[in-house]
Amino acid sequence: MNEGTAARGDVLGVSRSVTERAWRTRLGDERRALELAQRAGMAEPVARVLAARGVGPDDIGTFLNPTLRDMLPDPSGLAGMDVAVARAVAAIQDGEHIGIFADYDVDGATSAALLVRFFAHLGREVEVYVPDRLREGYGPNSGGLAALARAGATLIFTVDCGTSAHGVLAKARDEGLDIVVLDHHVAQPALPPAAAVVNPNRLDDDSGCGRLAAVGVTFLFLVALNRALRDGGWYGQGHAEPNLLDWLDMVALGTVCDVVPLGGVNRAFVAQGLKVMARRRNLGIAALADMADLDERPDSYHAGFVLGPPINAGGRIGEPGLGVRLLTTGSPEEAAEIAGRLDACNRERRRIEAAVLEDARALAERSLENVDPAVRPLLLVAGRGWHVGVIGIVASRLKEAYSLPVCVVALDGTLGKGSGRSVRGVALGSAVTAALQAGLLIDGGGHEMAAGFTVAARRLDAASEFLNAHVADQLGHRPPLVALGIDGVLSPAGATVEMATALEPLGPFGSGNPRPRFGFPGVRVHHAVVIGGSHVRCAFGRGDDGSSVKGIAFRAAGTPLGNALLERNGPLHLAGHVRLDRRRGPNAVEVVIEDAARL
Secondary structure: OHHHOOOOOEOOOOOOOOOOOEEEEOOOOHHHHHHHHHHHOOOHHHHHHHHHOOOOOOOHHHHHOOOHHHHOOOHHHOOOHHHHHHHHHHHHHHOOEEEEEEOOOHHHHHHHHHHHHHHHHOOOOEEEEOOOHHHHOOOOOHHHHHHHHHOOEEEEEEEOOOOOOHHHHHHHHHOOOEEEEEOOOOOOOOOOOOOEEEOOOOOOOOOOOOOOOHHHHHHHHHHHHHHHHHHOOHHHHOOOOOOHHHHHHHHHHHHHHOOOOOOOHHHHHHHHHHHHHHOOOOHHHHHHHHHOOOOOOOOHHHHHHHHHHHHHHHHHHOOOOHHHHHHHOOOHHHHHHHHHHHHHHHHHHHHHHHHHHHHHHHHHHHHOOOOOOOOOOOEEEEEEOOOHHHHHHHHHHHHHHHOOOEEEEEEEOOEEEEEEEOOOOOOHHHHHHHHHHOOOOOEEEEOOOEEEEEEEHHHHHHHHHHHHHHHHHHOOOOOOOOEEEEOEEOOHHHOOHHHHHHHHHHOOOEOOEOOOOEEEEEEEEEEEEEEOOOEEEEEEEOOOOOOEEEEEEOOOOOOHHHHHHHHOOOOEEEEEEEEEOHHHOOOOEEEEEEEEEEO
16 A cells, blocks of 8 residues: 555545545554553644654654664674775775766765765865766766776775676776675675675665665765774874764755655654754755755755755756765855756756656556556556656656556667656565566666666567566555555644644654645635646635635646646545745745545
8 A cells, every 4th residue: 555554444435536546544543642642742633643653652752853873773784884894994094096986866966975075084085977877877887987997996986876787897896996886776686796785785684774775875884984994093193083964964865865764764864964954064955955045944845856856957967977066065156056057957857857748648548548457557658759867757757646656768779768666565676676687677776666777679568567567466466555645634724833833843754754644624625726837726715614724736737636626616625734834924834735535
């Protein structure tokens, strides 16, 4: 079931909303919420949210104030970590030149930026190589590694990639390069021939850290490396020790943007990193915030939907190395200039994305006609002329629209580049890795919620059949249960500033800790209008108490949800989350509407 909910009964009797979803309660035991409300003295809706996330009375303090002191694992618990650290210490002591090969997304950029800043603090220059997505594709390639070698690098870190690059790393080893892989993507039984592979998703890794983003793995590596240098007396020789906590803003940014679950240490990374981000010490992140006119304290929404997309756009359709440069510059002028270029890339990305999405949605509608979702639970669409830099975003949009795992493939000549996004309960990275092992893909990999691959055009149908069969096996040959998790029911009068304020400390919100969502029963839309070309702004309320609250449905114009709001022809149940609307003032609140059901 989506969003980690169990089959606990429909909320407000909604078994089929306008977006074809059942509304299911996230709370399995009402008594747990009641106990929490009574013992902690909190409002019942807040207690319901906490109880639905498994928080008990003794866990409230840790949940509301997650700290690295309490949650940071021992980095040496990750397989390969001590070997990687020993190789890095030797390189630092011997003055070796270090190279970094980074993936082109936000996770890769933040991982690389962490390493650049750490080694710069030690007085060590590094070379960074970020591949061009269109020309070079995902992961290490011989040309990029050769470029780093020509620049003098003898030790190269691959970040957010490398686990599946067996052939490329074997060639690099034969040419005398040492490679340390810092990654989190699903691994095959055999590891690539590298000096060290640090990946909590290695099959022999029992650290329990498999939900880290690559930037989290990289941060743990720096914790271990810093500790080794300290224990070895390096900092007693006139070298100042860096404060790794100063860089948690980048860890938070990469963690949120890679959509890994925000539980455990990830929750601490993001909670503490957002505090660092608010201090605006990273000139690049501050420049992005200025570009977006972000004048409030950043939260996980801003990280994922305001600050991250321009960096991603640079890797998707612009200059792939701009993100790392932005995050490591010490010049305000350069930061502003790069942020402007990335913003332009992002605007162009949105234009290209809209065109590809229109084509992909039409193909999806035809593909899903008269299809048994128990047999074909994965949607795969492919097209020629699609820009490979936007297919991941298009896959996300289609996943949201159809509540299915989706793969979007851009065909060019005899090859196809694919990107996939998954739903809860389907480990898409494992499916892609299995297809690679079966010889149906040229390369590929991923994690639970996202994956990428390269496929020969002639093998596309066979790969699609294999992926569908693998996903069907994961689901027990049942169709994906399409559900929207609901935390409770509110009247419009209950959507107050006080309620929104009480819910804010339950963040950071994201994968694994979804934003609290409430049902609003039997309301009428007073007025509705399309703004920004695709969003629906409205106000809704109930006649029995005269209450009214503003609402907005993002990207809803032209969708069943948008149509239901704009028609205004009867009472509706609405579902969405309550948030402060600081742009309208300190006492303004709005409901972000995510679904509707006709009575």
